[in-house]
Amino acid sequence: MLRAPIRLQIQKWNNWLGHHPTLRRLQLIALLRSIGQGFAAVETSLYLRDLGWSGASIGGLFAAAGLFRTLIVTFTAEINALLGPKKYLLLYEGLTGAAALMVILSSRTVPLCLAVIAAGFGMGHSGSGGPAAPIERRWLGAFSRKLTILFGKHALLGYAGMGLGAFIACLTPLLQIRLPNQEAYRLLFIVPAICAFAGGALILTIQGGARRRSAMGEESRLAASASAAPPPSVKSAISRRMSLLLAAGVIMLGFLTLVARGSASFPLLSALMPVLLFLLLIALAMIRVSGSSPEEMAGMMNMVQTVAVTLTSTMSAYWFSERFRVSATEVGLVIALSYLLAGALSYVLIHASERMGPIKPVVSLQLAGAACVLLLPLAPSFITAASLYALCSMFNLGTRGTRYAVMMDEQPIRKQRSPSSRLASFLIRLGAILWPGAFGRMMDEGEHMLPFFLAATVQLFSTWRFSKKEQTKAPLS
Numbered sequence: 449m450l451r452a453p454i455r456l457q458i459q460k461w462n463n464w465l466g467h468h469p470t471l472r473r474l475q476l477i478a479l480l481r482s483i484g485q486g487f488a489a490v491e492t493s494l495y496l497r498d499l500g501w502s503g504a505s506i507g508g509l510f511a512a513a514g515l516f517r518t519l520i521v522t523f524t525a526e527i528n529a530l531l532g533p534k535k536y537l538l539l540y541e542g543l544t545g546a547a548a549l550m551v552i553l554s555s556r557t558v559p560l561c562l563a564v565i566a567a568g569f570g571m572g573h574s575g576s577g578g579p580a581a582p583i584e585r586r587w588l589g590a591f592s593r594k595l596t597i598l599f600g601k602h603a604l605l606g607y608a609g610m611g612l613g614a615f616i617a618c619l620t621p622l623l624q625i626r627l628p629n630q631e632a633y634r635l636l637f638i639v640p641a642i643c644a645f646a647g648g649a650l651i652l653t654i655q656g657g658a659r660r661r662s663a664m665g666e667e668s669r670l671a672a673s674a675s676a677a678p679p680p681s682v683k684s685a686i687s688r689r690m691s692l693l694l695a696a697g698v699i700m701l702g703f704l705t706l707v708a709r710g711s712a713s714f715p716l717l718s719a720l721m722p723v724l725l726f727l728l729l730i731a732l733a734m735i736r737v738s739g740s741s742p743e744e745m746a747g748m749m750n751m752v753q754t755v756a757v758t759l760t761s762t763m764s765a766y767w768f769s770e771r772f773r774v775s776a777t778e779v780g781l782v783i784a785l786s787y788l789l790a791g792a793l794s795y796v797l798i799h800a801s802e803r804m805g806p807i808k809p810v811v812s813l814q815l816a817g818a819a820c821v822l823l824l825p826l827a828p829s830f831i832t833a834a835s836l837y838a839l840c841s842m843f844n845l846g847t848r849g850t851r852y853a854v855m856m857d858e859q860p861i862r863k864q865r866s867p868s869s870r871l872a873s874f875l876i877r878l879g880a881i882l883w884p885g886a887f888g889r890m891m892d893e894g895e896h897m898l899p900f901f902l903a904a905t906v907q908l909f910s911t912w913r914f915s916k917k918e919q920t921k922a923p924l925s
Contacts, residue, residue: 464601470657471591473650474584475605477537478577480647482606484544484640485572486613486787490780491620492570493766495633499555506766507888513565514881520579533583534657538648540580543567545644551637555630569640571762576848577606585852587657595853596806600798603849607791611784613639618780761841763887768837771896772830782834786841793846807915810847814911817843821904825897844907851914 465472496506520527528536547567550559564570568578577584585599592598616639623632768779793813800809820840827833887899 466591466598466601468591470654471588473654474588475602477541477647477650478584478602479605479609480643480650481541481544481577481580482609483613483616484548484643485578486610486784487617487636487639488567488569488613489572489610489761490614490617490765490776490783491633491636492564493763494620494769494776494779495630496560497766497769498629498633503763503766503770503888503891505888507763507884507886509561509564510571510762510884511881512561513568513571514884516565517568517571517579518881521582524579524582528583532658533587534651534654536583537580537657538651540578541644541648541651545641545648548637548639548641548644552634552641555634567640572610596850597798599849599853600794601849603794603846603852604791607787607794607845611787611791613643614780614784614787616780618777618784620776620780762884763891764837766888767891767896768830768833770891772833774830778830778834782837783841785834786838787845789838789842790845790848793842794849797846797850806850806853810850811911811915813843813847814907814914818904818907818911821900821907825900 462472465475493506493510496509501509531539544567547563547569550563551569554560572578585602588598588602589595617636620632620636623635627635765776765779765783768774768782797809817840820836820843824833824836824840827836890896890899
């Protein structure tokens, strides 16, 4: 008697996921990946801390993982043209599953570092999906013209999965009753392993997604057409501004480095070197795309916003543990709640964007998120800090689906990014790589406020540039 209601619920679930079997499977794969991602966002830094790693060491490992992910994302188009989206995603899931098994089997430094670098464990706080995201989003976009609804659901599933993964990380203290601390951490890494292998199995059932023989030729043709030289006056102006800024940045960094080495009164200054270089790289990236199309500039601002959110959430579990001396259960509950709230807001924005357009809601929510980031380090208690963190994650992450919809709507699915845009993207990601190490050093120096103030500054800048888009833009459909 229960079979008919169960079949009805399954049918409703399938209808909500999408009309096409491939679309439904891709959404489920993203859900599974996000469960492992949310688990690792809580567990990785706490596990390394339990092994005796310092904040700077943890940040340095995350920086190495970020560098590897940046290189993969930079050459995503070439890898996709070589393998096709199906094999690309299958390779990514297989690599993640193998890395999780490596963590389970060994706690030695070299295997652990290789696993974290290869899979990016602890790096996925923004919920973007890592190197799999660009290919997955373009594959999803091929099945629907209603991008706001499509990416709103995609973001909702991603945050729901990350919330579930973070909640699973709360079980660590329960296992530590029967197992040594390190063994409990390692055993629970079976969660991302299962999710990765299950996602790989789903990918194998998808029809299509093979490499097209003409893909390499088409990529080359589009890249050649996109690399047409700008007018000489524009090109020379851009080159002059870039040279002046680069020279000023190098002089400033050199001066501050000499001051830091010559005086013991500025122990924090060495930790700020990566931060200053990060800001310099963002400025260079903005100059690099200053003559590009509005579509590429919109994509760049979307990336800056994602990086700004990552600045706040990177090593958040470590920050809570160091600042308030709380357990993995408390940290996991806070992060799980923040992702669930972000997913709920993503769902609300699906309908709000259709009525008000996508720009105004995103700008308002991101400003509220920046305000929460500024207030977060001033929180006097764990409860207050947890509430502010949940709110800032909800406001910042909840807009991701709508921002991607705007970007994908303005840039056609098959349009190749210009070399300037790709270089600017690489510069921004390269700057973000430096952040975890600087964050960890500042934590070791007892500086709990400055990282959030810097992150809020970058976030306000990206929000301001996003708000410069035409306010009368028609709602996406």
